[in-house]
Amino acid sequence: MVLINGKNTAADGKTVSAYLEEANFNPQTIAVELNEDILPKPQYGETVLKDGDVLEVVSFVGGG
Amino acid sequence: MPTKEEWQNAFAARHGEKLQKVFSSSVVAICGLGGLGSNIATALARAGIGKLILIDFDSVDLSNLHRQQYKASQIGKYKTDAIVENLCEINPNIRTEAHTIRLTEENALTLLSQADVICEAFDNPQAKAMLCNLVLEKLPQKFYVAASGMAGIDSPNLIKTKRVSKRFYLCGDGVNGVGESDGLFASRVMLCAAHQAHTVMRVLAEKYEV
Numbered sequence: 001m002v003l004i005n006g007k008n009t010a011a012d013g014k015t016v017s018a019y020l021e022e023a024n025f026n027p028q029t030i031a032v033e034l035n036e037d038i039l040p041k042p043q044y045g046e047t048v049l050k051d052g053d054v055l056e057v058v059s060f061v062g063g064g
Numbered sequence: 065m066p067t068k069e070e071w072q073n074a075f076a077a078r079h080g081e082k083l084q085k086v087f088s089s090s091v092v093a094i095c096g097l098g099g100l101g102s103n104i105a106t107a108l109a110r111a112g113i114g115k116l117i118l119i120d121f122d123s124v125d126l127s128n129l130h131r132q133q134y135k136a137s138q139i140g141k142y143k144t145d146a147i148v149e150n151l152c153e154i155n156p157n158i159r160t161e162a163h164t165i166r167l168t169e170e171n172a173l174t175l176l177s178q179a180d181v182i183c184e185a186f187d188n189p190q191a192k193a194m195l196c197n198l199v200l201e202k203l204p205q206k207f208y209v210a211a212s213g214m215a216g217i218d219s220p221n222l223i224k225t226k227r228v229s230k231r232f233y234l235c236g237d238g239v240n241g242v243g244e245s246d247g248l249f250a251s252r253v254m255l256c257a258a259h260q261a262h263t264v265m266r267v268l269a270e271k272y273e274v
Contacts, residue, residue, distance in 0.1 A: 029189040031196040036229040038200035056228055058196065061241025063215040063248055064100040064187035 004055045012051045017044040020057065031058045071157055075112040084112060086268050093117040093179035095167050095195060097143040099248060100211055101185030102133035103257030104264075109151040111265060115159040116151070117179055118144055121166040131250035167191075169198055176203065181264050184210040185257070189241065200232060207267045213237040214256035215248050223255045225263050227274045233267075235259035 001008040004019070011019045016032060016039060032039045033056040039047060049055065066074070076084045092113055094101045097120035105116055120143040124134045138146040144162035151158050163175055172195065176182055182199055186192050192210060199208045213236035214223060222237040236256050242248060266272070 029193045031193055031200065033200075033229050033232070038197065038204075038229075040201055041197065058210075058212070058228060058234060059238070060189040060192035060196070060210075060212045061215075061239065062187055062189045063213070063240070063242040064096055064098050064185055064192075064211060064253070 001051060002049045002053045002055055005057055011049050011055075012053075014049055015045055016047045016049065016055070019049065019055075020044065023057075025057055025059060029060045031060075032056070033058070065156065068157055071112070071155070079111070083269055087112050087265070088114045090180050090268050091115045091117065091178050092264055093119065093176050093182045094185055095119050095172075095176075095183065096185035096187065096191075097132075097147050098122075098128065098185065098187055099131040099250070099253035100214075100257045100260065101183070102143070102147055103254050104183050104185055104261045105147055105151060106133045106154065107258065107261035108264060109155045109158045111261075112155065113158070113264075113268075115161065117175065118147055118160055118162045119165065119167050119175060120144055121164060131248055131253045167195065169194060172198055173202055176206070179206060181207040181209060181267055183260050183264065184208070185260070187242070196232075204231070207231045207233070207264075209233045209235065209260050209263045209267075211235045211256050211260055213240045214253050215242045216240040216246050216252070217249055218252070220252060220255050223252065223259060225259045225274045227272070230272075233263045233274070235263065
């Protein structure tokens with residue numbers, strides 16, 4: 001299981017890109033941290049989630 | 065007008081001498097000077113932060129005045145010029161470095177290099193995401209305080225500060241964006257700005273937990 005935004009999720013084996021697409025995140029308005037480190041956007045496609053990973057997807061909405 | 069020493073004594077009486085020394089030697093960057101940024105800047109100037117780096121390309125518009133720290137007499141002025149005027153009236157000893165420019169991936173690293181803490185106070189979600197990725201990737205030694213979700217008239221108690229990772233804090237309710245709810249209200253935007261300004265002060269006080 002992968003802990004994604006505080007929730008255990010069966011996303012092991014998926015790439016970050018695949019997970020983000022399935023979960024309907026807009027790649028233009030997010031930042032992704034994998035195990036407390038920022039994941040650069042070019043690495044979304046090649047990074048495969050493993051059991052025990054902690055993924056934090058920060059999604060920005062407009063307003064300020 | 066009070067002397068510089070009288071100012072320092074007044075600050076020290078409120079924040080403690082040791083912490084005030086830290087505040088007055090700190091540099092904080094505020095990216096965007098709208099509802100969030102103008103309120104963050106005001107709080108930090110009042111607290112006697114040494115230097116603020118203030119960045120915005122826009123001018124004061126009538127539609128800003130319901131939530132931003134500007135005055136009717138400042139409509140049409142660059143927000144950088146207007147905020148510097150207002151901050152210097154509040155605290156004549158504040159040092160400011162204002163840049164009337166759109167912050168981009170190309171210029172951000174240079175403009176932000178001196179800051180101890182960086183506040184993201186944009187309104188556009190793509191710009192928020194761009195700066196977040198850039199700072200966390202390229203300036204990992206900085207503290208970063210971002211905001212997402214303060215629109216609408218929803219409960220004020222939903223606005224929170226989250227420590228996403230060691231040096232990255234996110235303030236807001238995380239969900240209420242402009243367009244999906246009913247506009248922006250001064251009080252709720254100020255709450256989020258206050259969370260950001262307070263997080264800056266806590267980080268400078270080396271109180272990192274939320």
